[in-house]
Amino acid sequence: MEHGKNxxxxxxxxxxxxxxxxxxxxxxxxxxxxxxxxxxxHGLEHALGYNRTRxxxxxxxxxxxxxxxxxxxxxxxxVIDWPQIIGGKPFFxxxxxVPITFELSVLLSAFGLVGTFFVRSDLKPYGGARVFDKRQTxxxxxxxxxxxxxxxxxxxxxxxxxxxxxxxxxxKTFED
Amino acid sequence: xxxxxxxxRPPLVTGGKTVHDVTDDVCKHVEATPNIKWLxxxxxxxxxxxxxxxxxxxxxxxxxxxxxxxKTVGWAWDITNFxxxxxxxxxxxxxxxxxxxxxxxxxxxxxxxxxxxTIFAVICALMFPMLHMGRPWLGMYWALPFPNTFGELWVxxxxxxxxxxxxxxxxxxxxxxxxxxxxxxxxxTIRDRATGPIxxxxxxxxxxxxxxxxxxxxxxEYVSLILAGLATPLVLSVHTIVSFDFAxxxxxxxxxxxxxxYFVAGAIFSGFAMxxxxxxxxxxxxxxxxxxxxxxxxxxNKVIVTTGSIVGIAYITEFFIAWYSGVExxxxxxxxxxxxPYWWAYWSMxxxxxxxxxxxxxxxxxTNIYITFALxxxxxxxxxxxxxxxxxxxxxxDFLPSSWAMFYPSKIDVLVYVFTFGLFFTxxxxxxxxxxxxxxxxVKSIIRDSSERKES
Numbered sequence: 166m167e168h169g170k171n172x173x174x175x176x177x178x179x180x181x182x183x184x185x186x187x188x189x190x191x192x193x194x195x196x197x198x199x200x201x202x203x204x205x206x207h208g209l210e211h212a213l214g215y216n217r218t219r220x221x222x223x224x225x226x227x228x229x230x231x232x233x234x235x236x237x238x239x240x241x242x243x244v245i246d247w248p249q250i251i252g253g254k255p256f257f258x259x260x261x262x263v264p265i266t267f268e269l270s271v272l273l274s275a276f277g278l279v280g281t282f283f284v285r286s287d288l289k290p291y292g293g294a295r296v297f298d299k300r301q302t303x304x305x306x307x308x309x310x311x312x313x314x315x316x317x318x319x320x321x322x323x324x325x326x327x328x329x330x331x332x333x334x335x336x337k338t339f340e341d
Numbered sequence: 342x343x344x345x346x347x348x349x350r351p352p353l354v355t356g357g358k359t360v361h362d363v364t365d366d367v368c369k370h371v372e373a374t375p376n377i378k379w380l381x382x383x384x385x386x387x388x389x390x391x392x393x394x395x396x397x398x399x400x401x402x403x404x405x406x407x408x409x410x411x412k413t414v415g416w417a418w419d420i421t422n423f424x425x426x427x428x429x430x431x432x433x434x435x436x437x438x439x440x441x442x443x444x445x446x447x448x449x450x451x452x453x454x455x456x457x458x459t460i461f462a463v464i465c466a467l468m469f470p471m472l473h474m475g476r477p478w479l480g481m482y483w484a485l486p487f488p489n490t491f492g493e494l495w496v497x498x499x500x501x502x503x504x505x506x507x508x509x510x511x512x513x514x515x516x517x518x519x520x521x522x523x524x525x526x527x528x529x530t531i532r533d534r535a536t537g538p539i540x541x542x543x544x545x546x547x548x549x550x551x552x553x554x555x556x557x558x559x560x561x562e563y564v565s566l567i568l569a570g571l572a573t574p575l576v577l578s579v580h581t582i583v584s585f586d587f588a589x590x591x592x593x594x595x596x597x598x599x600x601x602x603y604f605v606a607g608a609i610f611s612g613f614a615m616x617x618x619x620x621x622x623x624x625x626x627x628x629x630x631x632x633x634x635x636x637x638x639x640x641x642n643k644v645i646v647t648t649g650s651i652v653g654i655a656y657i658t659e660f661f662i663a664w665y666s667g668v669e670x671x672x673x674x675x676x677x678x679x680x681x682p683y684w685w686a687y688w689s690m691x692x693x694x695x696x697x698x699x700x701x702x703x704x705x706x707x708t709n710i711y712i713t714f715a716l717x718x719x720x721x722x723x724x725x726x727x728x729x730x731x732x733x734x735x736x737x738x739d740f741l742p743s744s745w746a747m748f749y750p751s752k753i754d755v756l757v758y759v760f761t762f763g764l765f766f767t768x769x770x771x772x773x774x775x776x777x778x779x780x781x782x783x784v785k786s787i788i789r790d791s792s793e794r795k796e797s
Contacts, residue, residue, distance in 0.1 A: 180789070200555040203360065203530070204785040210559040218560050224567045242486060242495035251499050264504040264582055268511040271571050275515045279522060282564045283549070286557045288525065292550015301553055302530040304360035304785075 693723020
C-alpha cells in the first residue's frame with residue numbers, strides 16, 4: 166500500500182465515539198486512511214466501508230486440499246504402492262482413513278488460513294507497520310488521515326475531527 | 342466513558358478497571374525485574390526437571406528394560422501419563438475455542454493461560470510415546486509416512502496408534518498457532534511500552550509488526566472464529582482417537598464403544614481441574630482478582646461437576662454393559678477392577694472423580710477458593726488413577742492364569758514422570774513471567790459492557 170508523509174491523527178478515548186466519528190467524518194468528505202484500535206471494535210469495518218474478508222474461503226480451500234492430499238496419500242500407500250493384508254481387512258479400508266483425513270484437513274486449513282492472514286496483513290517479525298501514536302495498542306483509538314489525499318485544508322479537517330469528538334488532534338510526519 | 346452494568350449477570354471485571362488499567366495490570370508483571378519468589382519457583386521446577394532428566398537418560402541409553410513393564414503388562418506407566426497429560430491439555434482449547442463459539446465471555450481472562458497450559462501439557466504427553474520408541478531419533482521414520490530404505494515400506498494407516506500420531510501433532514501445532522495469533526496484539530502492546538533494548542527486540546519480533554488497524558482486526562476476528570470452529574471438532578477428535586488406541590483392540594475392558602465420549606468428558610474434567618490449580622495460584626501471586634473473579638471460578642466448577650458426573654455415568658454404564666453383554670471375560674475384568682489386587686486404584690478413582698466433585702453442587706463449595714484448589718488436585722489424582730485402572734487392570738490378568746502378573750513402576754518410571762512435571766512447570770513459570778497471562782485485547786473489549794462501575 167502506498168503511504169503518505171503528512172498525517173493528521175485523531176485520538177479518541179472511546180470506541181463508541183470513534184464509531185460515530187468515522188461515519189460523520191466520512192460524510193463530510195474526509196478520506197480516512199485507517200483506524201487503529203487497541204481491541205476489535207465491532208462495526209468499525211462497516212463504518213469504514215471495507216469489504217468482507219475472503220479468509221473463510223481460503224480456509225475452506227486449504228481444508229479441501231488437506232482432505233484430498235490425505236485421502237490420496239493413504240490410498241496410494243495402502244492400496245496402490247504396497248498393499249498388505251492386515252488383520253484380513255480390505256486394502257481400501259476407507260473407514261480407517263477417516264481420522265487422518267480429518268486431521269490433515271484441519272491442519273492445512275488452520276495453517277493456510279493463518280499464513281494467508283499474515284501475508285495479507287503483512288505481519289512479519291519486525292514488520293514495518295506505522296505507529297501513529299504509542300497509545301494505539303493501549304487505550305486510545307486512532308484515526309489516521311493522509312493530508313495529501315484530502316480535498317479540504319488541514320484546518321478544516323482538524324476542526325471536523327474535533328467536532329466528531331476527538332480528544333486530541335495531532336499532526337504526524339513520516340520521513341520515509 | 343459510559344458504562345452499562347447488567348443486573349442479570351455479575352460483572353466479568355471488577356474493581357472499576359479502565360482500559361488503561363488492563364494494560365498496566367498485565368504488563369507490569371512482564372516489565373518487572375524477576376523477583377526472588379519467581380526465581381525460587383523457577384529454580385525448584387528446573388531442579389525437578391534435572392532430577393527427572395536422569396530417568397530420561399537411563400531410558401534412552403539403557404532402553405525400555407529400565408521401566409517396570411513386563412511380558413503381561415506391556416503398556417502401563419508411560420501410556421497412563423501420556424493420556425493424563427493429553428487430557429489436561431484439552432481444557433485450553435475447550436475454553437478458547439468451544440466457549441468462543443458459545444459466546445461465553447468469561448473465557449476471556451483465563452483463555453491465555455489455559456492455552457499455554459494446553460501446549461505445555463501436550464509437550465509433556467509427547468515425551469512418553471517418544472521415549473517408548475526406544476530410539477526416538479529413528480521414530481520419525483516409523484511414525485510418519487516418509488520414503489525410507491526398507492523398500493518404501495509405509496506406515497500402517499489401519500492402526501489407531503498412527504491416527505494418534507497425526508491427531509496429537511495436528512492438535513499441538515493448531516493449538517500453538519491459535520495461541521500465537523491471540524498473542525500478537527498483546528505482544529504489540531508490550532512492544533509499544535518496552536524501554537530496554539532486549540525487550541524491544543524480543544517483543545518487536547513476536548508482535549509481527551501489529552498496529553491494530555481496523556482491517557487487520559476484521560481479519561483477525563475472522564481468523565479467530567474459523568480457528569475456533571476448526572479447533573472444536575479437533576479437540577473432540579483428539580481424545581476420541583486416544584480412546585481408539587484402546588477401544589479398537591479386542592482386550593476385555595478396552596473394547597467398548599463408550600470410550601470416545603467418556604474419554605473426552607474425562608479430558609475436559611481433568612483439564613479444567615488443572616486450569617483451576619494453576620489459575621488460583623497465578624491469580625493470587627499476580628493479584629488478578631479483579632479479572633479472575635469468584636464467578637469465573639464458579640463457572641469452571643460448574644463445568645467440573647458436569648463433566649465429573651458424565652464420567653461417573655460412563656463408569657456405571659461400562660459396568661452395566663459388561664454384565665448385560667453376557668461375556669464372561671468382560672464380567673471378570675470389571676469385577677476384578679473392583680475387588681481384585683488393584684481395588685485401591687479403582688476406589689481412589691471412584692472417590693476422587695465421581696464422589697468428590699459432587700460437592701460442587703453446593704454454592705458455598707463452588708465459591709470457596711481453598712476447597713476448589715484442594716478438589717482440583719483431587720480430581721487430577723483421580724483422573725490419573727482412571728487411566729491407570731483402565732490400562733493396567735485390563736492387562737494384568739491375562740487370558741492364561743499362568744501369565745497373570747502385577748505391574749510395579751521402577752524408579753526410572755517415576756523419574757520420567759517427575760521429568761514431565763519439571764518440564765511443565767518450568768515452561769509455565771517462564772510463560773507467566775514473559776508473556777501476558779491475561780488476553781488484554783479481549784478483556785479490553787468487554788470493559789464497557791461487563792465491568793463493575795466504580796463507586797464515585
